[in-house]
Amino acid sequence: MKIEKRVLLTTMPMPDEGYWDNFRRDTQRRVFTYSFPRINSFGLRFLKYNIPKIGILEYPTHDEYVQALEKGYDIVGYSFYVNEIDEIIGMIKTAKRARRDVEIWGGNYGALTPGIEEHFDELMIGYGEERIAAKLGLKIDRIRHPPLIWYVQTSFGLKINPVGILFTTRGCPLRCDFCQTPSFCSKPQKITLESIKEVIEIYRERGIREVIIYDENFSLFPKHTRKVIELLAQSGIHWFCMTTVDHLSRNWREWYEMNMLGAFIGIESFSQDTLASMNKITMDASDTVDFVKEVHEFIYLLGFFIIGYEGDTGRSVTDDVNTLRGLKLDHTQIRILTPLPRTPLWDDIEDSYGIFERDWSRYDTMHLVWNHPHFEPDELRKLLIRSLLKCHPRTYLVRSQLKFARRFTSERGFFRAGLYLLKNMWRANTLDYTSR
Ligand code: SF4
CATH class of the missing domain: 3.40.50.280 (Cobalamin-binding domain)
Structure with missing residues (x-):
């Protein structure tokens, strides 16, 4: 038995x-x-x-x-x-x-x-x-997408907005030097449209009107992408996605018309040589700056940026962060270059400089773990904290909220936009987030 x-x-x-x-x-x-x-x-x-x-x-x-x-x-x-x-x-x-x-x-x-x-x-x-x-002796015919509901809240605990998380694919075939995803899953798999439809329906039933598409790299399969965003637009759901600057720049106008509210993009560096050396498929750094300036009044933008490349110095990081701040992103995630296991970066840094840190808790991208030619770990960490503060002035919340208010007002008029935002807040504070 x-x-x-x-x-x-x-x-x-x-x-x-x-x-x-x-x-x-x-x-x-x-x-x-x-x-x-x-x-x-x-x-x-x-x-x-x-x-x-x-x-x-x-x-x-x-x-x-x-x-x-x-x-x-x-x-x-x-x-x-x-x-x-x-x-x-x-x-x-x-x-x-x-x-x-x-x-x-x-x-x-x-x-x-x-x-x-x-x-x-x-x-x-x-x-x-x-x-x-x-x-366990079981067989799965197709992967079903669970409801994943999070919320955004103020620092005083008041929830502003419930958000559904959506995966349309999982995995990434690209080979950015610093990224573990290709070692974890290099053959991206689509979540079937059937499963996506089911979860969107659940979100709608629970009153969720905004989703974040959390694919590592949204838009890997253009036809699938197109069908998903048609589904979202038909369901009256607004959405954000995590994608490359390159994909976003080619598609943002069409996506905007189909309810895109914003995107999370990897800017990573303003040095073209650095971008090329890490195999990042992206646009020319100066084109990225121009593109962000062009779109930032229309869509919410979260940018990922890395400091502590081998050629970085205190001066160069300060200059980069000033440029970054000038982009007025809605949110800026700056991290320290960290060689993670099973990435090309791990081997390169180990061979060229040596990785000294043996405490795995420091591999959180907030600490320097290798022998940098120009920085001591404490020095770069202090620079990171200063950079994060610089890119998030106290007014940054208001800036983003005004952007959303403008968008919803243009779509439904002033009073209905206000009602929509209030309803979202009410839902956010009454939903049961523990239910599966
Ligand atoms: S950083 Fe993004 S695009 Fe590059 S390999 Fe990782 S998941 Fe793919």
Whole structure:
């Protein structure tokens, strides 16, 4: 007789502040900032939705985790990133104390970390639904997209807007030097239109009117992209996407007409040589600056930027950050160049300069972990914090809100736009975000 194995999958624990929030980290402010809390785990939600018999825990407290372990799961799996590995190892020890023969799995980008194999019975690289289902003797006909609902809130806790998260593809075939995605999943897979339709319908039923398309690189499959945005436009849903500057510049007018509100784009550097050396498929740096200036009054723009390239000095970073600030992006995510495991950058930096940091928690892109020719770690970190503050003046919230207000007013008139924003706020504060 086949014995059914019971599986629990979990993320790392809840942080002391009660939630993870990249927005606060980006702005370095506790007030005069939005917050966009990470309230559920995309990966675990996909797994649970497609394999309902597994148990999941998302950012549990220590007590919740210990109580779950008391149920005596046969397998405990951890979804984590490289900088979370120490906490995960602590959690594994707790699981083994609760049950000595528990089987340990690991997944997500953290599974790419070298030297962690001894802690796990199985490490899974890539999206794991089919692999886990097969291990449990199940078969998945098509990947179904779970509802993933987050919210944007003010620093005083008032929620402004509920947001649905949407994946139209997962994975990326490009080879940007610094990025782990091609090692994690180099063959992007489409989420079927059928699954996308289902989740959009759920969002509509729950009153969600805005979604963020969280594909690593939206618009990889032009026909699929086109069908998805037609669906969103027909459903009356506005949307944001994460895409390359190049894709955005070619498509933004059409996308704008089809309800796009904004985009998250990788600017990464203003040096053409640096962009070329990291294999980033993008536009000429000066064209990017011109393009951003052209579109920023129409759409919300979040830009990703990296400092601490090998040629960077205090002067060059200050100049770049001044240029970046001049772009008046709605949000600017600046990070320190970090060689991550299984990226070409890792090998290049190790060979040319050496990677000194052995504490994985510092691989959070907020710390210098390698022997930079011009910076000490503390010096670059201070420069990073100053740069983030500089790019997020206290007025930045008002600027973005006015942009949304203008857009909705142009679409529906002043009073209906106001009503729409109020309704969104009401929904944001009354939705049940825990429901799956
Ligand atoms: S396009 Fe984006 S996801 Fe793809 S390799 Fe480059 S940085 Fe990574």
